[in-house]
Amino acid sequence: MAILHGSWCMTSKGSFFLWGETWRRVPSESFYSEAIFPYPFALNDTELLTQPLLKNIGLSNIPSQQIIALPTDISESGKLTPIYSATTNIPKSYLYPWQITGIRLNPQQAFQFLQSLPLNTVITSDSDLGEDLRFWSHIARWSLDLLARSKFLPGLIKQSDQTIISQWQPLLDSAIDQARLLRFAQQMPRVCRVYQELIAGDSLAINLPLSAQDIIINFLSVIIDQQVRNIAKEVDQKAIVSLPIWQKWLKSLGEKENTINAELTEIESLETTLKNWTAPLQYSLSEQNLFSTAFHLHPPTEYNPNWQLEYCLQAIDQPEFIVNSNIVWNHPVDSFNYRGRTIKHPQETLLKGLGLASKLYPVIETSLQQARPQSCSLNPLQAYEFLKSYAWRFTDSGLGVILPPSLANREGWASRLGLSIKAETPKLKTNERLGLKSLLNFKWQLSIGGQTMTKAEFDRLVAKESPLVEINGEWVELRESDIRSAKIFFSQRKDEMTLSLEDALRLSTGDSQMIEKLPVVNFEAGGKLQELLNTLTNNRNSEPIPNPKDFQGELRPYQARGAGWLSFLEQWGLGACLADDMGLGKTIEFIAFLLHLKEQNSLENPVLLVCPTSVLGNWEREVKKFSPTLKVMVHHGDKRAKGKNFAKIIQDKNLVITSYPLTFRDEKELQGVTWQGLVLDEAQNIKNPDAKQSKTIKNINASFKIALTGTPVENRLSELWSIMDFLNPGYLGQRLFFQRRFAIPIEKYGDTDSLKILRSLVQPFILRRLKTDKDIIQDLPEKQENIVFCPLTTEQATLYQKIVDDSLAKIDDAEGIQRRGMILALLV
Template sequence: MLVLHGFWSTSNGLCLWAEDSDLTVKSPSQALRSARPHPFAAPADVIAGIHAGKPGTAVLLLPSLRMAPLDSPELFRLTPRPTPRTEPVLLPWTVPVVCIDAASAITALNEPAAYVRYGASVAYLADLAAFARELVGRGRILPACASDEHGPVALWRPVLRGPDIVAMNSLIAATPPVCRAQPGAHDAHALATSALHALVNAAVRAALPAGIDLLPPRRGSKRMSATEAWLTALTAPDGRFEADPGAVNSLVEALAPWDEIGMDTAGLARATFRLTENETDPEAEEAPGWQLEFLLQSMADPSLLVPAEQAWRDDGSLRRWLDRPQELLLAELGRAARIYPELATALRTACPSKLCLDTEGAHHFLSNAAPLLDEAGFGVLLPSWWDRRRKLGLALSAYTPVEGVVSKKSRFGRDQLVEFRWELAVGDDALTEDEIAALAETKAPLIRLRGQWVVVDPEQLRRGLEFLAREATGQATAADILALAARHPDDAATPLELTTVRADGWLGDLLSGAAAESLKPVEPPPGFTAKLRPYQQRGLSWLAFLSSLGLGSCLADDMGLGKTVQLLAMESLQRHQDPNIGPTLLLCPMSLVGNWQREAARFAPDLRVYAHHGGARLRGDALREHLADTDLMVTTYATANRDIDELSGHEWNRVVLDEAQAVKNSLSQGAKAVRRLEAGHRVALTGTPVENRLAELWSIMDFLNPGLLGSSELFRTRYAIPVERHGQTEPAERLRAITRPYILRRLKTDPTIIDDLPEKIEIKQYCRLTTEQASLYQSIVDDMLEKIENTKGIERRGNVLAAMAKLKQVCNHPAQLLHDRSAVGARSGKVIRLEEIVEEILAEGDRVLCFTQFTEFAEMLVPHLATRFGQDVLYLHGGTPKKRRDEIVTRFQSGDGPSIFLLSLKAGGTGLNLTAANHVVHLDRWWNPAVENQATDRAFRIGQRRTVQVRKFICTGTLEEKIDDMIEEKKALADLVVSDGEGWLTELSTGDLRKVFALSEGAVGE
């Protein structure tokens, strides 16, 4: 296992080094004063395989015992090192490093390496790089000029103001000690500032269009001035330029005012302005109703606020942490007055402490001055209601008309005509005529209405009243109402913002997200063999409802709630109602193709299913002819991407994306490809519609209902940045309202769901072999058949059992058979599917037990999963001492313990209570239900309050599937297996063994 660490060097940029758990722990040298080679630091060439760079060495001071450094918290060893008996000390160690310049670092830190675990230092530097990119994206940069031993250089540097200063201070405070492990590198502020400046400079140059020139076209060959050379260098790769030293000094002096803009002027404290409302006095109607208080705010502890009155009293208490507070306050107020000139009134007093404002002045401060002061680095404290302020807007109410008033063919659907009425509203509340008259009479921008302040623009109010006079009522289609509900205020054609859309009947249920609960239940057709649970039947009704409207739908139920069976029920129902509709195209990961085939055969045997993948897949006229007799075509995302020109030429009744997070990156080729597919209805199945970024939600929703959320650029500006970066609730609520009609998400913990679920759900998870696995598998089968052809008795049985053990190992992973300690990678269908399942389990905040009968396979998976998911993976096997065993169990059962627990099947069989897990995965089969159930019961036992989901991995087309089928088909044989294990296979004839062990069609994935 590799753990990657890093630090920033002013001269060398990003320096990466790594720990390797496979290397020896102890140093052969006992010298303590000089730096010794780090005994388990990875060689430079290994690091260069992760990120290319210049190799070198560095001396780091690391917590150590006498003979070796301590492991970092992220490093996992199958056999933990003994607990130290002495206190660790800082000792120097030499580590191989790879140095990466800032231009490459800005990219490297944005692209996590696969199968390498990041230490806290690299994660921290990645956060710093993300902050640099964010500053550049917001234009918080200025050009600069500096000089070093190599001459003048043109730079781009960050401009930190307001919240950005706070963010930078938080980053500095969070600097991991290992980032300061170089001797003498103890100043976190200097290190973080140096890194940020270098990363911002690199990020600007990376963002500039190729070939950009800041100079106008030149005539002749006149030599460049220092300023022209500097401007040219601002867009050059390294920023170096040549100029006369005197001219460079003049340029630096000319840029000095810009330098002041970028300086951190906050120091130990900054001025802060707090707007408060005076208590209402009915007898003092003309008195100012607001006051702007002046305070000093500590930058080290933002909760420490000192009123100006206290600073002017100068009782000496402030001088313990702030020198000359009065001078600082006066200087800060003077600086703020350049932004907010109204402060000049207060500055005319000897000891300014507040500014009295009327309602119009308070509105001006809230709307105009406060954002500017905040941006300039001052503290601004506003009334709590301002962030969720209520604005005057328009409410649209739609009503289902009298039966018979219909557009086009049907009175139910998007084309149905509905009657609507516009009303003036504040938030969701329509205003009465008296309230509208009161608003019309006043000219103030802030008005108290129903006990709350409301922002009113008199001109907008006038235009709103004129709009109502012209268009108070009317008729529109349901599609028009849905479009209005999804429209962003900036795109509205109305004079006031549309604050709410209400409707009755089915349209109201759809807009409110209550359609699944209020729709009449739809029964699956005859021949559909699954018995739907009540919540699944509601999901079927919802899918059918949105399909009838031609609206894309995202079924986002928790994993294990049966999204597959609900979709299959929908397909069966629609074909029962209309046998002539076209085929459905379903895209899924390769690991799920077999599952869809089996689930369809099991629950919807009347569906004609075709799996379209592999080199023998149909194309051209052959595919078109086959689709005429196909109900459901299942293909992979990779195949669809390769065949998109052909697939986009077919008419699909429906396109379904299973594990739709596969298209979460809207810029990926796969996401672009699926948008080209034309269909009457689109469905996305996913357990996690929003994983890391709102942009991923946009990608899925834009596939389902193109244009619903606008372009990706507008979505980023209107929703992603305000919600993710600034934590704004209003755009988050607006986004939730827009997407609510098209997303159905039920959780296992929902009261309406939990009573419908059984205590335990068992799922057979079918996986395909990789090409490498299939090649090894076939060679083992050929070798076995050759050996048993001429052997009998014990020797024959031994050959069969040995071959079966090897085949099971191959089904797990090639490296388990080869014993070559090679990388896990994407070489096993089981491992690929395990990663997909664990990712979804962790996204839901659940925990999982993974059982295998092979300790070697477990020891391969533990570091791989720890690296893949960036967290510790617990491991228990038969040789684990009791004390260590108890510690592991306690850690897993604790509320904040690791979420992944790997166990050998026998070690996990008895005596363990692991009810913190509600997922169980059997990676390989023991073919003894008693043993498997005993392991499952570690989670499914007294004390377990959640439904337990049990998945049993089976490789398609291999002996695993064939033995499982034989056991399922013959109960007597299953009883035999319980008593005799796998020995019965040795008694089969050579012909039968060939059938059981041979690879079947469809065993190999892409």
């Protein structure tokens, strides 16, 4: 498997060097530390361009050379042994320069390529991303975030030849961005810092690693300049002759040519104008201070009914490190040490932050009239206004904000006014089953801050007419919209409220839910519902079924658990996806499950199994081998039953096996039968929800549905949605909702929160075990390998050699891209 690498090179115009490596045996002739050699693990240009991630973006760049200092084992005799990047136990090594062939991307190509990289861990079966490429894909997304927040400024770079270069520069003035820069600089892979300039002659030397912050800022500067220019050039501009220098500069910010010729006096005048314009930001632009001004909001106390906004300094890289203003005012020095850290320009930093804050939030201006301002008093409405409208502005402007813990996460629902629900399953009639849409018995109460309340207690809170209320020593927000929803709920809708098993499952997995516009802030399940939810969320510990009496064989422990899991979901009328690794016996588990139903006298109607045409015979043989008592019929071929005859023939059958193509050819016959179960083998065949085959299969009604597949997701999350929509229709929402809520955030932006929620939602219905799992491998027999050689016959060898010779002759005569294409055609 190939590993793709790449990093930003700080050249004059900036470039991104892309290369790859794959493990191969190092040539028997040894490398000695006398010269720079080609890196033996590197992919050549043809191999690199055929990688799946690069084929899709159509790169045709000319191969380029780059010297990179990579970990190398150097013996006492000078023998070099390069270390493959995927090596786990790396021996003591040194950095040694190697020559690598790759592709050099310009800034626009680099931006598009990095944006195309998914942030999930597994890319394809043929290639993977090195940690350096993953790192830069995150930096590229940060540049998008800066562009979306308009965090950039126009600037200029003065050259020695009386010219200036106009450039858009990133503005990292907020505490979030400054902390992000520090964190990214600390996390930058070492290989990103050891790209070397091409060395003239045979001299052996490597430069010291570059500054991580310098590389990141250079990348952001070039990429943001490129992207803003692409937008600015679309703005219509009239050509004016003899423009003043500042107008020329403004015009050049939207053009490809960014060099301006001017007189020295004009350059100095423009430079002064820019400095005056950006004066409020010069401190952030010129120096990356590790401390920023912060504002700590304290709730009322027994002796003070007002809120206090305390002024202090906060460490950007360690938010819990606080220096109160009293300590700052007592140290009128350029720097001082406090609790093991050096604080530079403490009073200047605090005053600059207070000055900026007063422009954003004029309420604090009065407190700044003091010689040594330390805090500002706020009434409850002012405190709420600060919390709701100004805290985020402070943060976005580089100021720190510290809130009480219960108010810090305003987006969370734990401290909001909402519903606390206790639910359990209703009493079921004989042979009645629950489904995802089945309604549950439940009780509800209003809750805020983790405490339930009665209607009278709610009325008392509302009567205070304060947006911030104290509940058991914690301050919580009482939103006007939640109060309105609660009043409407009490007066009109409380008796119409319903809760389904699907709702309960979503709530138990942490997915946010609203009922009558009120959030569900707490959910408890009781009785059999609790047992169901526990089993669903921990499906690996399902109760195993005993070995069926008529089963010709012995189930392994994990197979018995798998069949038991299928039986459990069938009892509740829920769809199941058995996604065990290839070779673990999904076929055996399903056959044992059917026999178990038959032994329980629960197999009343036939089960339809749909599989690829190529395995129809294999399924029939496996069923007859392991369960000869099951009545099985293969529905296939020209002589297959049709119409009413089909329904008559299958009446006494337990299992009917057919192929995917016949599901829409014999649509009427299959949809006219009352099936007890519908099972899809190789369920990825319905991964395209728009295919006629997928739509037809989803229209076949059955009491339970099972999907058997070793690859529930091959390329896109939409494939998972299609399988889940077959098993439990509507559970993951409509297709467009799923795309917006999960697929796009996860695939395009690497949203780990959405991924976590999606995983928790589908995990109850997907059972996937691998051969390498600890609880599986101990149940497997020792691996046996039989090597069987299959030599070519004389005729085959002659034909093969003739094709090779003819192809090589044609390749020798070809040139350029045609030659590469012929080599690729010969390989595949």
